[in-house]
Amino acid sequence: MGILPVLNRNRGRWRLFLTVWAVLSGYGLTLAQSRLNGHLEVEVTTAGSSRPTPVRVRLTRAGQTVKQLPQQAIGVMYGLWDHADGFGFQPDSSFYINGRFRIALPPGTYQLSLSKGPEFLDQQHAIVVQAGKTQKKTYRLTRWIDMAARGWYSTDGHIHIRRSPREDPLLMSWLQAEDVRVGVLLRMGDFWETYYQQYAFGEQGVYRRDNYLLVSGQEDPRTPELGHALGYGAADKVRYSNEYYHYDKVFDKLHELGGMTGYAHHAETFHGYRGLTLDGLRGKVDVLEILQYCVDETPLRTDHYYHLLDLGFPVTATAGSDFPWCGQDHGHGPPERSARIGNARFYVYTDGPLTNQSWKAGLKAGHTVATSGPMLDFRVNNARPGDRLDLKKGDQLTVSVQAFGHASQVPLDKVELIGHGKVLASVSKTDAGQSARQLTLKLELDTLTRGIWLAARCFAGPKQVAHTTPIYVTVDGGGFHNPETAEQYLQRSESYLREIEQELEKERHNPELRLWHYKKGLKTRIAETREVIAGLRQKWKIAKR
Template sequence: MVSQKTFLLNLLWAFAGVVVCFFSAEAQSTKPGRLEVTIADAGTGKPTPVRVRLTQADRPVAQLPPEAAAVMYGLWDHADGYGFQPDSAFYVPGTFTLSLPPGRYQLAISKGPEYLDQAHELVIQAGKALKKTYKIARWINTAERGWYSADGHIHIRRSPREDPLLINWIQAEDLRVGVLLRMGDFWETYYPQYAWGEKGVYQTGDYLLTSGQEDPRTPEVGHAVGIGASDRVRYRDEYYLYDKVFDQIHKLGGVTGYAHQAESFHGYRGLVLDGLRGKVDMLELLQFCVSEQPLRTDHYYHMLDLGIPLTATAGSDFPWCGHDHEHGPPERTARIGNARFYTYLNGPFSYQNWKAGLAAGHTFVSSGPILELKVNSAIPGDRLNVKAGGNITITAHAYGHSSQVPLEALEIIGHDKVLGRVTKGQAGQSSEHLTLTLDQTNLQHGMWIAARCIAGPQQAAHTTPVYVTVDGGGFHNPETTERYLTLSEQYLTELEQELEKDQQKPEFQAWYYRKALKTRIDETRKVIDDLRKKLK
């Protein structure tokens, strides 16, 4: 017979065993699992840089894989972000590993608008490795057609050490060119670049980084952009005299323009002041800084109708602008490449060929759709001269994807008017391909002709025009000339009124340059008077 003492001891040992087994099982069930992911390009079969977002129950996973390409970024050049993007995504070179608690996760993979996004459900088990290989496929390859994508407006400080990491960023968004802009204001510069021109180019295969500037920037005249110059240009003591900067950038082999569709910061004043005097080459036509609808054409058509050629460009203005970067949900925050432009290269991909294509105006801007435009055999940026009474044939194509870039409408624009329009519901048209051909006969006056496309939410595209002239004349619009010349004078008057304000706010300094700016306003008014006589 077992004694009471022995019975109690055996009971205690049994209980201890149960406790040990319970905690061992509990420890086993909470032991991390391991996620090992490879993302390959479906075309090449090789790992490719991508953008990844990992969530659990709609919340971002706060762990960053060691393979993530991490570079400091932030507003005003502050360290607001590093490895994670504003929406908690991160960039990886094609593979990554993570140790994760057991559970169910959601994995989103993307690589710019030309690739099809992916979403996957993952189940991590305790103590086990989950190995996954995904292939990400294109729905279109613009580079095979000779068109190369670029984000012309990125703000990240750069040294040679960051170049390989930043190349991963633009490769992950399928941008062939990333333009890193040093930003300036009246007092200071931000996002420094270590070199300019050829010395500032970092290239890996068909992807490259280059330097540029967004400077000068003022609230009265707008934000100026320069790309492709062999050095930076800044005149601190003549800060509001943008034309001096533009002239020097041209001498250094670059192109000049205005940012933000010339809408914010009264950029339309500067566009008129400098554009009518032949100082401006390009305009950022598509961007998510002014509105959630990224394509804004009012000031673009203003200049074109006056016979001023302007190349259409686009850029994200990362990390400043997104699809409502202050108040929107994570998927609508600032993102490199969300606004981009494509440049046609006459030859293999290189920095010099890309610069030449940009200077020639062979571009279209896009937040999704792909556009092609030909007038006879001329492409965007070309000048096409015909004899009086001659004919031209205009052909436009828009390409999209039924789920990712669903096309809605394609239009051919001439002199600020819709010359022709097709929609996805018409016979022979679809959400993946829209096509339109028009004949213009018996031409007696030149005109600018462009194509534009509307697709899914916040998806649009627009070409630089083909500039058609008749017997060597101009391409201005006689019907709107007087209206736009009067509007130009109104903008100059606005600027003059600014000069009379002795501003107390330190960021407003135009009044200090009253004499020099009035001289330039008078020069522009003389141009307007001459245009009135010439374009009648």
């Protein structure tokens, strides 16, 4: 037969032998490696409960991230432009768990960081892993404040993650790990298409677990020339592709569907102040995102907020992380590096238990505080942020502001009472009776002869700040605008309208810049806004310069 036929006949047997040998050899190596490893088992609860709680975990060794995920890590696809940039790891190499995880690690000393949003105290632990041994650790996280018990529910109003009913339980664990009570997942659009799809809107898009909610919203329209628009709480999404630069048409429909509308990113970037002027002065804007890490290191920006308030237009303060786009190290590297759900949030006061309807009612009433750390309780004659308080001439105002922080995690610096954009009173941690944990400001305002908007503002540790929606005080049924700045802000409004007009005359070949295609419709809207400005000038007897 010769040697070749024999080899051919036994080739299958040799392949089987080699395969088994390779598997057993690999198993031996794996077994040997596992004997060299140690194991870490961690359980995390909260004070007052023995149940494991969702939490954010970061595991490092010698300052380097452990590039291994435990099986219990909760993964959901996320990324810029709806791409699959991330899954189990967060942008800063943290991961989420539902309270327990187990992981095999080479021997050595590791650093374990645990966190659960700003109301809980972060923890850091050094853990020594030994070969062949299992370390079992139980940790209990402690709240330094419970805002939900006070009727205030944390909200991240700006999250971009595609979801279906299958992802809801996973995303809910992400929210609970950051102690975000209401997560608003925004379908994002531009002139060409939409991203981060949501499977349903309104009540059909609400997912609930315990006292936490996932709800749908939209960031659309979005243009470089007029800014990024927001839509909250509507029964459905709204998009008019053929009239994309006519934001007001979207706003009107969202209102018709029971929603609220506004602008993102402080109206700073993407020329959002232009759209805010065009729609805000015509009374179509409900909310403005005043706190976020997208513009620069300073999360709170109020220039355009005070602009509308001083002209007598009530606008509710909101905030949001813009996950996965914006992080706290913006300006020192790619913003996505520390993008984190809930790093900027707003609290909504509800009269009763948290539901989608009670949350919407609180938001529509303006009962909000935007914050990246400090907590605020602001009252004027017992009215809350967003309330309207009509007085008679001679009535006095009793103002109370309390700021809450934590000496190590949210060390308070000062709290201010803001009226018509100016600091009317303030206290700092160095004043008698004040501390880095609590600041209290109480005063009686002199007899008012005209209306005013009043808000509270607080500064704490680095990049930690809070700002309330105003309480709107009127006298004998009048307004709350600021006569001292009215001319300045009306002139500024005119300048923003002229900016739009100048853009309308530029026929651009860049397909991203399509404002000039909507010249006729936008000129009509500019004319309507100028009528509002003229009406205010006449009402307030301001001569046009």
